[in-house]
Amino acid sequence: MAGSAAEPFVEAFDELTSDASTPAWVQSMRRAAFERFGTLGFPTTKNEDWHFTSVSPIADHDYVFLAAKSGDVGRDELAPFTFGATGWYTMVFVNGRFAPELSDIAKLPNGVKVWDLASAWTKVPDVVDRVGKLATYDNQAFTALNTAFMLDGGVVQIAKDTEVDRPIHLVFVTDATAAKGMMHPRNLILVGKHAKATVIESFVSTTDAVYLTNAVTEVSVGEGATLQHYKMQRESARAFHVGTIEASQARDSHYISFSLATGAALSRTNVYTTLDGEGSGATLNGLYMANGEQHVDHQTQIIHAQPNCFSREMYKGVLDGRSHGVFNGKVYVHPMAQKTDGKQTNNNLLLSETAHVDTKPQLEIFADDVKCTHGATVGQIDQTALFYLKSRGIESALARRLLTYAFAAGVLETIEVNEVREALEKMTLERFV
Amino acid sequence: MSLIEIKDLHATVSDKEILKGIDLTVDAGEIHAVMGPNGSGKSTLAQVLAGNPAYEVTGGSVTYDGKDLLALPPEERAQHGIFLAFQYPVEIPGVSNAYFLRAAYNEVRKAHGEEEVDPLEFADFMEEKLALVDMDASMLNRSVNQGFSGGEKKRNEILQMAVLQPRLAILDETESGLDIDALRIVADGVNKLKRPDNATIVVTHYQRLLNYIVPDFVHVLVNGRIAKSGGKELALELEDKGYDWVTSGAPVGAGAA
């Protein structure tokens, strides 16, 4: 029997695991994870990984598990979240469940296959048997909870040598019927040898309801492959969002991640990658923007497990109002990972006296022939630049917005998908008034 | 009526008094040169007129176009036609020069109740302005002043001036860092922008600039006060005799005009 932390979830869990159409191996995976969650419980601030983020706002709510299809979202309501792009391969999930009528996956190019997880269990068991292999939950309560309740999500498989011409977009949208609900989207992205693809995950909302999204995405990047993986967290302003990405990289692969976090009352994004093959590289970039009472937390982890790998990390944060930002960037360099080349920066711009940020680079290096640097800054709007702009007739508010945009521009320009970059530039310019 | 009338202006920075009673009146159509030793307060005067909040005005008044200039925030001063070409133009990484110029132009238009211009219209408008200061259009795509050479920064200041068409332009050592050709280009730019209803204050160390931009009056600022005023021949005399000549013994002149 699971521990006490699991109690509020027991009823929903029993219902989920009594479904006879789900293969037994999936049910047993769920059970093991639920057991583990019960033992772990929600993390407290005594847990080093959660030192600056209290999840009690999440734990203090009761949630209804959104198992059945729900909601009523039209294509026009999705328009603000699709970057004005046409022709992308899109899978839409409404309140956690796949919505084929909103999705565009009829004309996938050769070498690209996608499924919704709920039907993939029986349709392609040999593909989804990778689920749970990449994202472990021994010490990850939210991943354990996700694994216990995993029901739907995107499964993306790119065959070897395939260069996908357009982004694959997984859109998780909530509407008002998600109020008081919880969703545990589970995605799997498998990129074959020497393939090249771009996958975008968007978490968006047409409502300001309170709900919990607890997502996990497992990523495998094959030998010599390149994956651009963007995550856009634009949840409802009152929502809770925990999202974990765990990638594993083969030799000579390149994993490029960008994480935007601008929504939710409380959010935590984990981006973890393991450089598990020689000559591979990881680029982890991100931008977080918060105001009001928002709390926005990022934890990244790069494990250099093999020699001759590089990692580049640039996160920027803009915090206004009474918001609180957290950045914790971990880099582990294993004893055998000689010639590791790592660079991490985290820059924060505080727009108000009451906003604050905790930034904690964390390098643990056990090899001797490595080059690893890190740097973190916390600053305010440059008064000299502000005066320069005003002296040209530019109103104070616009001048501040321009300088905020300018601060973020350095990381936004790393985004290679034009539609996404332009949308984020516009968003940054308009985010703070 | 005079365009700007500065009376007994006192200002401090970091609690140190820099301007100790400046009197200066400039009429429309005039060019005034302000000269003086390093640290005498020339840039401070320029910055105070533009409204830099780092400087505190502790006394005196400035009337500009009938308004109490000191009561206006810097952006409104600019919208009312005050323009300062900075001695040290500020770099703004991440904001393109084109965006910046158009934003400034539109803000000033908006303040006058005029329609904003779109990027295409603005590009046409810029062509002639770029020609005026002999700048390549590629400079517009770069971040404001970032990585510009000293001379390019100064030309960029004049470009902004050409775009904003101020009524009172204050050029703070715009000639420094310019080669002879650039100096002529900048001076030409200033001269072409001259109209009977606007005025220019040129802060400079070198008489050579005044060969190109011919002043109606020359003032010598020493230790926070105007120590001497005269016509354009005063600049030549200074070149000849140095500032010592002003500070030692010569009678302290009142403001010009």
Ligand SMILES: Nc1ncnc2c1ncn2[C@@H]1O[C@H](COP(=O)(O)OP(=O)(O)OP(=O)(O)O)[C@@H](O)[C@H]1O
């Ligand atoms: N932020 C500041 N803090 C302290 N002192 C300052 C500050 N800004 C200016 N000053 C001082 O004020 C005095 C006047 O400076 P200002 O820049 O106005 O001189 P200037 O006449 O323009 O000189 P230059 O010919 O060298 O440009 C100088 O002594 C300078 O050191």
Ligand SMILES: [Mg+2]
């Ligand atoms: Mg000066």
